[in-house]
Amino acid sequence: MVPRGIIKHIKIYRLFVKFSLMVFFTHRFDFIMSAIANLLWTVFQLIGISVLFTKIPDLKGWQFNDLILLLAFSQIFFYTAYIFYDANLDRLGAKIREGEFDRYLLSPVNIKFYASFEKLSIPQVIATIVTLVPLFVYSLGLRDNLSISKLVLSGIVLIIGLIVLYFFRLTLSGLNFFFEETESLKFTLLNGLGEFSRIPLDILPNLARLLFIYIVPFAFISFYPTTIIVRDTKIPVILLTEVFLLMFFAVISQLVWRKGLQTYSSSSS
Amino acid sequence: MKKYLYLIKLQIGLATVYRFDFYWRWVFAIVQVLVPLSIWTLTTKGDEAKTIHMVLYFVLFQGLLGNIHTARTSYFIARSISRGDAKNILLKPIYFPVVEAIRVISVILARLCIPFVIFIFLTILFPHIFAPAGISEFLAFMVFVILGTLVWNLIMIIVGILAFWFIEIHNLITVVDLTFTFLKGAVVPFFLFPAIVKSVLNVTPIPYMLAFPIEIYSGNIPNSQLLLPFVVLLIWTIFLVIIVKVLYPKGLQKYDSYGA
Numbered sequence: 001m002v003p004r005g006i007i008k009h010i011k012i013y014r015l016f017v018k019f020s021l022m023v024f025f026t027h028r029f030d031f032i033m034s035a036i037a038n039l040l041w042t043v044f045q046l047i048g049i050s051v052l053f054t055k056i057p058d059l060k061g062w063q064f065n066d067l068i069l070l071l072a073f074s075q076i077f078f079y080t081a082y083i084f085y086d087a088n089l090d091r092l093g094a095k096i097r098e099g100e101f102d103r104y105l106l107s108p109v110n111i112k113f114y115a116s117f118e119k120l121s122i123p124q125v126i127a128t129i130v131t132l133v134p135l136f137v138y139s140l141g142l143r144d145n146l147s148i149s150k151l152v153l154s155g156i157v158l159i160i161g162l163i164v165l166y167f168f169r170l171t172l173s174g175l176n177f178f179f180e181e182t183e184s185l186k187f188t189l190l191n192g193l194g195e196f197s198r199i200p201l202d203i204l205p206n207l208a209r210l211l212f213i214y215i216v217p218f219a220f221i222s223f224y225p226t227t228i229i230v231r232d233t234k235i236p237v238i239l240l241t242e243v244f245l246l247m248f249f250a251v252i253s254q255l256v257w258r259k260g261l262q263t264y265s266s267s268s269s
Numbered sequence: 270m271k272k273y274l275y276l277i278k279l280q281i282g283l284a285t286v287y288r289f290d291f292y293w294r295w296v297f298a299i300v301q302v303l304v305p306l307s308i309w310t311l312t313t314k315g316d317e318a319k320t321i322h323m324v325l326y327f328v329l330f331q332g333l334l335g336n337i338h339t340a341r342t343s344y345f346i347a348r349s350i351s352r353g354d355a356k357n358i359l360l361k362p363i364y365f366p367v368v369e370a371i372r373v374i375s376v377i378l379a380r381l382c383i384p385f386v387i388f389i390f391l392t393i394l395f396p397h398i399f400a401p402a403g404i405s406e407f408l409a410f411m412v413f414v415i416l417g418t419l420v421w422n423l424i425m426i427i428v429g430i431l432a433f434w435f436i437e438i439h440n441l442i443t444v445v446d447l448t449f450t451f452l453k454g455a456v457v458p459f460f461l462f463p464a465i466v467k468s469v470l471n472v473t474p475i476p477y478m479l480a481f482p483i484e485i486y487s488g489n490i491p492n493s494q495l496l497l498p499f500v501v502l503l504i505w506t507i508f509l510v511i512i513v514k515v516l517y518p519k520g521l522q523k524y525d526s527y528g529a
Contacts, residue, residue, distance in 0.1 A: 029437065029441075030437045030438070030439060030440050031437075031440075032311060033438070033439075033440030033441045033443070033444055034440040034443075036440075036444050037443040037444045038390060039439050040444060040447050040448065040451075041447055043458050044447065044451040045456065047451075047456070047457065048456040050459050051457045051461060052308060052309070052311075055312035055461075056311055056312055060309075060384060061310065070361075118276065123440075151465075179287075179289045179290075180287050180289075180290075181287035181289065181290040182289065182290065182292045183290060184290045184291075184294040184296075184297055185289075185290070185293055187297050188293065188296045188297040188300055192296075192297050192300035192304075193300055195300070195301075195304040196304060196307075199304070199307060199308060203308075203311070205309060213521065
């Protein structure tokens with residue numbers, strides 16, 4: 001028996017999707033450009049990796065198609081974040097400052113759910129498929145030691161990692177209740193440090209590795225899902241750490257938002 | 270001119286309203302440098318001169334100059350046009366594209382103060398890496414940076430003006446920005462491009478906006494070889510100004526605004 005609250009939010013989410021589809025069909029040119037932008041970005045990254053491998057034989061044991069796989073996994077996070085919640089949470093600070101946030105408080109919907117998932121980026125869905133499928137086909141197609149269990153475990157680690165980073169993102173967004181503008185903090189921690197998700201953690205100093213495992217956990221959306229496939233990895237340790245981080249960031253985001261909403265004062269009349 | 274200077278002053282003031290955001294941004298500049306450096310310095314292992322060259326390239330490109338070359342001018346112009354906000358500026362005795370460009374550049378220059386101070390410290394601490402090759406090289410570097418920034422903003426104004434015809438061009442701007450950013454040498458350092466690609470790009474303003482000034486700064490381009498690139502960049506500047514002067518009035522003729 002599914003709790004009524006969850007059913008209600010599923011129905012509300014269907015409405016969000018319907019509305020987002022209506023917006024999508026009015027901006028078809030923009031959708032084509034979005035797909036081209038994604039493709040171009042991926043092509044440029046592939047060119048970068050190709051040029052790199054003309055200068056060095058390997059990247060501390062990482063081969064060319066290992067880096068392609070790492071790139072593909074890291075892009076799953078950025079694309080899914082943008083499709084589902086990134087654009088919505090980016091606007092949260094402005095909504096709080098301009099008084100638009102009040103309508104979230106007045107609606108009988110979970111505030112974090114509403115603020116995160118109000119609009120879906122439909123063009124990005126298609127662009128994601130067009131970009132990621134070739135990357136995965138190429139990087140996985142030529143592997144001899146690929147097994148279903150490795151793929152499944154890699155997928156589980158990735159999905160939990162995506163949820164961990166969502167709660168991390170939610171925590172950062174909650175800081176908008178305390179600091180009027182936190183755009184640069186989000187850019188630095190997610191967009192800036194997120195660039196490291198395309199780099200094998202092995203080549204970074206130990207301190208940097210600890211940062212990307214425990215503080216800004218990008219390791220779980222790209223590095224670990226990739227290492228599960230390309231080499232032997234201690235999967236139970238990874239999963240346990242992930243579950244711990246999931247609970248930790250879920251609690252932290254809840255505390256930040258609760259405190260933020262208690263201190264929130266509307267700026268509208 | 271006074272009104273534009275006043276606008277610059279206003280925008281810089283606005284940039285410092287949110288102090289947390291303003292002071293935190295320099296951390297982003299550092300991260301932007303570290304990411305490509307951590308990969309590309311692996312290609313220069315054992316060669317100190319090449320490593321220094323690579324470090325200086327990315328510190329100047331990603332840490333400082335690359336931030337000035339932003340696509341926000343285009344986004345702001347396109348957004349003002351598509352939302353109908355442009356009418357507020359069009360009614361005033363100021364040039365709409367220049368206003369939007371000033372709004373972007375002033376804020377970026379204000380935000381670059383801290384990374385710039387950090388760069389000065391690095392130059393004092395590690396002059397063999399970060400100091401310019403000489404005074405004449407530094408002056409030539411500044412000339413190309415200023416001209417290159419002007420060319421970049423003219424390109425962004427032209428792309429932004431397309432919103433008069435296409436309305437929603439957010440992702441078109443992204444495509445243009447991505448392409449130029451790659452060709453300027455953000456993903457792969459420009460000096461690693463194949464010779465044939467470099468020769469094709471040398472007739473465009475692209476290499477002279479960022480990569481070429483950095484090579485001047487490093488002392489890799491003798492002063493005798495500066496005239497031709499300067500002339501190329503100047504011709505492109507004049508050409509792009511003419512394009513803006515022709516395209517902008519045509520766009521205004523198409524423009525419909527709503528509201529009171």
